[in-house]
Amino acid sequence: xxxxxxxxxxxxxxxxxxxxxxxxxxxxxxxxxxxxxxxxxxxxxxxxxxxxxxxxxxxxxxxxxxxxxxxxxxxxxxxxxxxxxxxxxxxxxxxxxxxxxxxxxxxxxxxxxxxxxxxxxxxxxxxxxxxxxxxxxxxxxxxxxxxxxxxxxxxxxxxxxxxxxxxxxxxxxxxxxxxxxxxxxxxxxxxxxxxxxxxxxxxxxxxxxxxxxxxxxxxxxxxxxxxxxxxxxxxxxxxxxxxxxxxxxxxxxxxxxxxxxx
Ligand SMILES: [Zn+2]
Ligand SMILES: [Zn+2]
Numbered sequence: 001x002x003x004x005x006x007x008x009x010x011x012x013x014x015x016x017x018x019x020x021x022x023x024x025x026x027x028x029x030x031x032x033x034x035x036x037x038x039x040x041x042x043x044x045x046x047x048x049x050x051x052x053x054x055x056x057x058x059x060x061x062x063x064x065x066x067x068x069x070x071x072x073x074x075x076x077x078x079x080x081x082x083x084x085x086x087x088x089x090x091x092x093x094x095x096x097x098x099x100x101x102x103x104x105x106x107x108x109x110x111x112x113x114x115x116x117x118x119x120x121x122x123x124x125x126x127x128x129x130x131x132x133x134x135x136x137x138x139x140x141x142x143x144x145x146x147x148x149x150x151x152x153x154x155x156x157x158x159x160x161x162x163x164x165x166x167x168x169x170x171x172x173x174x175x176x177x178x179x180x181x182x183x184x185x186x187x188x189x190x191x192x193x194x195x196x197x198x199x200x201x202x203x204x205x206x207x208x209x210x211x212x213x214x215x216x217x218x219x220x221x222x223x224x225x226x227x228x229x230x231x232x233x234x235x236x237x238x239x240x241x242x243x244x245x246x247x248x249x250x251x252x253x254x255x256x257x258x259x260x261x262x
Contacts, residue, residue: 002136004160004260007031007039009215009251013061016162016215017045018131018138023110026053026075027129027140030061033068043257047073051109054102054116055079056143057123058086071096078102080116082125102127117154119144122189130154136262138162139209142216145190147200155200156207160262162251163200165214165231166191167221175221191216194227198234205235205246211262215251224250 003024005017013030017040024045029036040050053075056062066087070077077099079087084101087093100107106115111134116127121143128141128151139155141147142164155161172182172193185191192200201212212235214227228250232242240246251258 001261002133002138003043003045004138004162004213004262005043005045006162006213006215006251006258007036007043009217010253011061011166011216011218013064014142014216015039015065016140017043017050018140019049019051019112019133021045022049023051023112024049025051025109025112025114025131027131028056028062029053029065029069030063032065033072036065036069039257043259050075051112052076052078052107054114054129055083056119056128056140057121057126058083058090059123059143062143063087063092067092067096074098076100078107078114080125080127083123083127086124115154117150118148119151120146120148120189122184122187128154130158136160142192144192145186145188147192147196152200152203152207155204156209158209160211160213160260161204161209162213162215163197164192164216165194165197165222165227165250166216167218168194168223168226168230171223171226172218172221177220185221191218194222194230197227198231201231202234202238205238205240210245211247211260213249213251213258213260217250217253219253224253
């Protein structure tokens, strides 16, 4: 059985375990070593099960636990060349953990194959991932200001997709952020709004994806209810029924596990 566990998911920190009970990878390593260790322990995943960490990009909410977490366990880290250069600039590639640049053909680890696709974000070379497990395909797509055809083609092959649903447009408009930060978030190299997430999920449903988890919600500019309602309405609008034609979940905001066995 496949395990999909969001260990933390919000603009404050992101990390997701994808694999089986005994073999898997982490996508990103946000928050800190203590919280990630605790979240994995609570989910019943041992250190030995984590075969590698794949990074989407070098922003703090995706790498803040990397130095200690990967260093202590000597876990190999995979990232694009751009992300690795970002880590180098941050002084993180100092021999604490092994690392490797992602190649176009992807990476095979044990019974898994991991491939990546470019996202549109204000980082050096951000990406999303498709993780092929023996009997499931899982996609992860966060931190992108637009959803390209390439992203849809990659995610459309998956059984389950973790999609960013970062902000509610009204909450962002009237929220505490500066005009510059609001513009950055809304831009093509920012984040996915609830409506963009909803239209993406609708497209993916038509391509055969049946299970959606919404993540990377902003604490300031979104709520789990707003994110859920927006995407659920779009999926229902196609005539599909929740529970029968699709399953929709929202990852808890902050450092709380959500474990889906499927
Ligand atoms: Zn980012
Ligand atoms: Zn992020």
